[in-house]
Amino acid sequence: MPGFAMHRRAVNGVTINYAVAGEGPGLLLLHGHPQTHVAWRKVAPDFVAAGYQVVAADLRGYGDSDKPESGPPHATYSKRAMARDQVALMAELGHRRFSVIGHDRGGRVAHRMALDHPGAVDRMVVVDIAPTATMYERTDKAFATRYFWWFFLIQPDGLPERMIGADPAYFLRRHIDGQVRTPGAVSDEVFAEYLRCYGDPRTIHAICEDYRAAAGIDLEHDAADADRKITAPLLALWGRKGVVGELYDVLQTWREKAREVEGEALNCGHAVQEEVPEAFSRRVLEFLGR
Template sequence: MTESRFLPGFRLDWKLVNGVRIHYASAGDGPPVLLLHGHPQTHVVWRKIAPDLVKAGYSVVASDLRGYGDSEKVPSHAPHHPYAKREMAKDQVALMRALGHDRFAVVGHDRGGRVAHRMALDHPEAVDRLVVLDIAPTLTMYEQTDQAFATRYFWWFFLIQPEDLPERMIGSDPEYFLRRHIGGQVKTPGAITEEVMGEYLRSYRDPATIHAICEDYRAAATIDLDHDRADRERKIDAPVLAIWGDKGVVGELYDVTRTWRDKAHSVQGRALDCGHAIPEEAPHALLDALVGFLAD
């Protein structure tokens, strides 16, 4: 184990779970909370949140999803099964159990929120509370796609193109793509330092990471939709808190709270003054919301 450079007080380690090496940072004692990042970030997205959750009395685990950061890049091609959210959720449940946490709260941003949604459906015995950040349910977003969404979330339709078109195009200049992607979503100047951008870019320059990310999105548009349609009438048992950025696309195009009330028995919703990257743009407001929800 080594000390984290970005999450003060956290130690970095790996565990082989569900047949995959998952990289994670952990610290603290108390009720367990799992933090799941989105695209194109890594667990480092929680650097402004995780240490304060530890101070608030929680045992915190922030992992890299399979294919992202320093977690294993699992080989995958059509039909994209290795990057189904069902498999990605299994990784994280197995990780938490390996760390001694059989039941825990999960906070998922972006792609991590989609993994957390599937986790809450497939592993209700494990998920105590669910927080989803700046997403509406995947099936809802695809079924309600219109020109406004397709234009502003173009990567949902670019990254799912057949291998290896997006891989080659991004791989020709990954730094340009990463900076343009993050720059288009972040509405708070200075929220991401050059040091942090460099860390994200370290991962994004790896062709295996780029392929894994494309497979994640391809799975979302194929096998994940099959799973979501099969579970259309099922609802999440755990209490849900849905948070979105009021300067972002999701809050503008969807009634976020209503979309989650279609998927869960108990839902609270609120907007924060920021864009898409809530943990980086509005960490203090997010922390207040999380501590209140987790302690309720």
């Protein structure tokens, strides 16, 4: 993250690790699984150059952010708790209202953030996801096969933690290679940084708790808000070569959840901002700049 300063700040009972650069309106970048804030390395400088103060944070449990202990009902890693972390962080940095871009798990945090904190979210971008509840409700063999970890990581009693912990480098490599469709998009150096964090048993446990929450308490929160729609303008981007675009009408799934939706597929796999950074930055900045 050239030009970015690294900081850690205590908010909402945890310490969040984040990179920050630039001046202007706030723009929060939230990564997915199995990445960290480093996933934004190719596009974050574009947003700084466009006049934003860019904050790329590690979600709780990921990267170098705190990894609090958790168990049933997994509320510690609910998207509600994760969203509260990031809203508090942005407020500490002087941004009571800001835009947010969320990839993968970060997009699910952004979804909950827009519902729980509508006054804080100006515009939002979700990257290569359909809504969590929608994906679970429409599960079929194709989805369960292609996204097997949604069902593996939620298993109880430390089963996935123990199995991944036996060879985290192998699991991480298979996961990233299975989703990225652009050769060289994730360099060996970046993979090593992802693995530095992923190899921590506390991270593995936190990731499992994140997915357990998504299959439980997050669905309860979504059901309670079934009649509410996101009020912030929403841009959905996804990879034309990825699973989400293949299995879902992405724009329609988000029109069921938000009032104002636009978006398109880009020529890549799941890691859109890492695979086609120029196209990603251009489309996002056009949306944010209106």
